[in-house]
Amino acid sequence: MNKNIDNLYKIAKKEERLIIGLMSGTSMDGLDVALCKFRGSGGETEVEVVAFETVSFEDAIKDEIRKIFAKTTIDFQQLCVLNPWIGNLHGQIVNDCLKKWQILSEKVDLIASHGQTVFHAPKILHKLEKFPNATLQIGDGDHIAVKTGIITFSDFRQKHCAAGGEGAPLAVYGDYLIFSKKGENRILLNMGGIANFTYLAGNLDANEVFATDTGPGNTIIDAYVKKHFGLAYDEDAKIASQGKINQELLKALKRDVFFGKPFPKTTGPELFNLEYLINAQDQSHTTELSHEAILATLCRFSAETIAEAIGFLKRESFSIYGSGGGVHNPLIMNYLRELLPNFIFKKTDELGISGDAKEAVLFATLANEAVAGGETNFGSRKGVPSVSMGKISFPE
Incomplete structure (x- = not known):
């Protein structure tokens, strides 16, 4: 068995998992970093926020994102280079937070990264009959995983769209x-x-x-x-x-x-x-x-x-x-x-969970459910498909 798969299997079997949730919203104020301890899954999920911090973005970072944010016409090269750049930025922020909290990266099981939304285009907005619901978040998960040495789940919204949802809300x-x-x-x-x-x-x-x-x-x-x-x-x-x-x-x-x-x-x-x-x-x-x-x-x-x-x-x-x-x-x-x-x-x-930390905690919960749960049935209604979300990036 590939050692990465074996490691993920062992994480799924643990009684407790330490997962970092990352969230950067459309306001682009900064990155919410929530270190969460999970026990169980599904209806038995228990979560404790061990540490939380919002790391503000400098204006220079916001300015780079705004060059493509919510625009139908952009410089495609800017989008291309921002994807790994944001991933590395988020990875470094995680490293800095762990150092501040005096926690070794080896103690963290997973990172759950929402990424930075740059365009959201459900059919209700794009109105292009032959195209499906679509959304795009950048901040490549592979770069986060390599930067931190921690298995990373990212790009959660794509599965939601693929299963007939609009990519939101995932909360x-x-x-x-x-x-x-x-x-x-x-x-x-x-x-x-x-x-x-x-x-x-x-x-x-x-x-x-x-x-x-x-x-x-x-x-x-x-x-x-x-x-x-x-x-x-x-x-x-x-x-x-x-x-x-x-x-x-x-x-x-x-x-x-x-x-x-x-x-x-x-x-x-x-x-x-x-x-x-x-x-x-x-x-x-x-x-x-x-x-x-x-x-x-x-x-x-x-x-x-x-x-x-x-x-x-x-x-x-x-x-x-x-x-x-x-x-x-x-x-x-x-x-x-x-x-x-x-x-x-x-x-x-x-x-029991700060409103400021809530969104980051919820994405950590999606990662916990992806490895240890996934049996909750939300029925077949529009907007809430019963799917497991998150693409896996290994650090090696």
Whole structure:
């Protein structure tokens, strides 16, 4: 037997596995690194976050990614060279974190790397009849494995697309395995660049799990603040809180056909970007609005589309556990509480895992399931194929 296969077999048989989850979202703020200890798999999965850190990206790194990010026309050479460059960058960040945490790489069983999304193109967006759902994440897993000396799982979203999904949201799988609770209907709401949620039924039936994107979370807000104020984000919604919602602009923002498409569905900054905002302003004759009014309206736009998507479930009560940058935006959170007055809002921190670490932990969970589980049946519904995800890269 090849020694790499033999090593992977031994990892799968272990009672405990130490797995590093890596996540870099569409905001490109940095790389989330979560060192997780796993026991069991499937419905018996137990996870403990041993260490966690978000390593911020310098502007020079973000600038290189932005040259191809969410663009239909790019320099193909830039895409080609970025793939290994990002892989090496992520690998070095892992090495640096392990050194800081005083943990030898030999003690880590696996790395689960989401990669950096550069383009998301489900059929609902590309509208090209003969082509399937598609998505692209870069940060080559082989480079991470060689750089760290650790077996690496990567490129998770391709299997989801191959099995008929849209490549997102993938949080549904880890959400079910880690966060389901008998007797409590839960929504795990993630408000990153794009907002999405997972519904977990209190009867623990995997066939009832439901997940969908709802529309923008912070992506247009962050892009607007960067362009007009030179800031990465509107901290505590200080700027937006000074503005007044413009109803005409809000109506125009919500007019896109995406919001009329059936659930589940996915989207990305390929649609929801500054150009989208400019078009909505032109349609609503609101090009002279103040920055504060525009940001207030964008916050309301995110909140209303999230609330309306949750309303689609037609359930009377949930506990909603939030994560992602949006939970730190008090204006969005206040709007959500107003729009969903019968729901209890909490943070995933109350479930034992930091909301900031959640996405990285969920990809570590996918890798754990790939080696030690894979028997959970999510049924045959659109958007949640019962598949094992992640391509394997050996360090040797």
